[in-house]
Amino acid sequence: MANPLSAAAVLAALRAEDVRVVEVGNWRTHNRNQKGAWGPINGSIVHHTVTKGTAATVRIVRDGYSSLPGPLCHGMIAKDGRVHLVGWGRTNHAGGGDPKVLDQVTAESYGTRPTPPTHGNSDGVDGNARFYGWECQNLGDGKDPWPAAQYDAIVRVQAALCRAHKWSAKSVIGHLEWSSDKVDPRGFSMTTLRSDVAERLKHPASWSPGKTTPTPPKETPVSTTDDRVKALHTNLLSIGEIGTTAKGTPSGRVEHGAGYYLAHILNEVRQLRADVAALKKEA
Numbered sequence: 001m002a003n004p005l006s007a008a009a010v011l012a013a014l015r016a017e018d019v020r021v022v023e024v025g026n027w028r029t030h031n032r033n034q035k036g037a038w039g040p041i042n043g044s045i046v047h048h049t050v051t052k053g054t055a056a057t058v059r060i061v062r063d064g065y066s067s068l069p070g071p072l073c074h075g076m077i078a079k080d081g082r083v084h085l086v087g088w089g090r091t092n093h094a095g096g097g098d099p100k101v102l103d104q105v106t107a108e109s110y111g112t113r114p115t116p117p118t119h120g121n122s123d124g125v126d127g128n129a130r131f132y133g134w135e136c137q138n139l140g141d142g143k144d145p146w147p148a149a150q151y152d153a154i155v156r157v158q159a160a161l162c163r164a165h166k167w168s169a170k171s172v173i174g175h176l177e178w179s180s181d182k183v184d185p186r187g188f189s190m191t192t193l194r195s196d197v198a199e200r201l202k203h204p205a206s207w208s209p210g211k212t213t214p215t216p217p218k219e220t221p222v223s224t225t226d227d228r229v230k231a232l233h234t235n236l237l238s239i240g241e242i243g244t245t246a247k248g249t250p251s252g253r254v255e256h257g258a259g260y261y262l263a264h265i266l267n268e269v270r271q272l273r274a275d276v277a278a279l280k281k282e283a
Contacts, residue, residue, distance in 0.1 A: 001040045001106055002165045004132075007088045009164065010074075014083065016205040017160040019153060022084045024062055030071055031089025037129040038090035043105045043171035044132040044161050045094050046154065046193070047073065048140040048184040054078045057137050062086040073135040075157065081149030083157060093135070094127025096120060097178035102130065108170040112191045113177060120181035127178055132161060140186045155193065159200040169197035 005013065007028035014021050031038070051057045057076055061084075064070030071087025078084060098117035102125055104110040119125070134157055138144050158172045165171070174190040175182040200207065 001042055002167075004039045004041045004089075005161075005164055010088070010161075011085070013160040013164040013205075014157065017156045017163070018206060018208070019156045019160065020082045022082050024058060024084050024086045027062075027071075027085045028088050030062070030087040032069065032071070032091060032128070033089045036090060036126065039129065041132065041165075042102060042130045043167070043173060044134065044158055045127065045173055045175055045178055046158070046185050046190070047093065047133065047135045047175045048138040048186060049076070049135045050140045050184075051137065052139060052144075054080070054082075054084075054137060057135075058084045058086065061135050064092065068092055073133040075134055077134055077136045077150060077153050077157065079137050079147050079150050081147070081153040083153055090128050091133055092128060093133030094131050094175070094178060096122060096124025097127045098180065099125045101173070101178055102127075105171060105173055108168050110170065112194075114173060117178060117180045120179045122181075124179060131178075134158075136185060138185070138187060140184055142186050144187065146187050151188065155196045155200055158193070158197045160205070162197060162201055163205060169194040169201065172197055 011021065011023075049057050049061065051060060057078070060070075061072045061076045062070050064072055069092065071091045071093075073091055073093045074085065074087055076084045076086060096119065098115075098119040101114045101117050104114045117124075134154070136146075136150065136154060138146065158169070161167070162169060162171055172190075172194055174193075175184045176186075177190060199209075
């Protein structure tokens with residue numbers, strides 16, 4: 001638990017870690033602070049965008065959707081490894097999540113991964129106040145590759161935050177580890193990412209593991225068809241709840257807009273179609 005870094009401090013921390021930073025417009029003052037608290041900060045969440053094209057992705061995460069104002073994260077990590085800073089302060093990236101996961105991340109008390117979440121956006125605690133958020137450009141279908149330069153940048157960004165706050169790598173989680181209705185990031189293992197962040201923290205910020213950039217390890221698939229049906233159902237219900245206050249929802253939580261859920265619904269439908277096609281082929 002810590003006070004959020006200032007914009008100047010996070011910029012210095014990222015550059016010390018040799019992160020290639022792109023400052024987008026008025027990112028230092030672009031935020032949703034008028035909608036609720038930002039801080040104390042307990043950790044950092046990694047996401048995938050379900051988009052393609054760097055320019056279009058930067059625009060989306062900075063400006064948001066018609067039903068969900070931006071910024072949707074603090075920085076977007078592109079395929080080429082550049083980190084586009086789009087906002088600083090409260091952003092609409094984490095939504096509701098599991099309180100026991102928050103406790104485990106705050107205390108850094110879990111094993112290889114936090115307890116699987118049982119709360120999500122509609123009934124969880126406010127994650128926008130408590131986490132840094134990093135969107136990573138990827139379709140999130142389990143097939144879109146994670147270039148080595150991008151994965152290396154993800155590791156460096158998370159290490160920079162942990163180093164600045166004197167956190168361990170256990171302060172870094174994926175959105176799927178925070179919220180029961182999320183599946184991102186898909187395509188690499190958060191357990192392995194934390195291991196790589198931990199290794200980096202053993203060395204000075206300027207450390208480089210070699211002349212070549214490490215290749216991200218392939219993730220062991222964890223999402224089943226049942227998981228995808230559950231996520232699809234939850235996102236459909238969430239659209240119906242837009243504009244209402246769900247029972248038990250903490251005050252100050254900003255709901256995601258329809259565009260956000262529709263993007264994830266499209267992704268889940270694609271995955272379900274692939275499951276059906278695979279079953280037909282086996283038959």
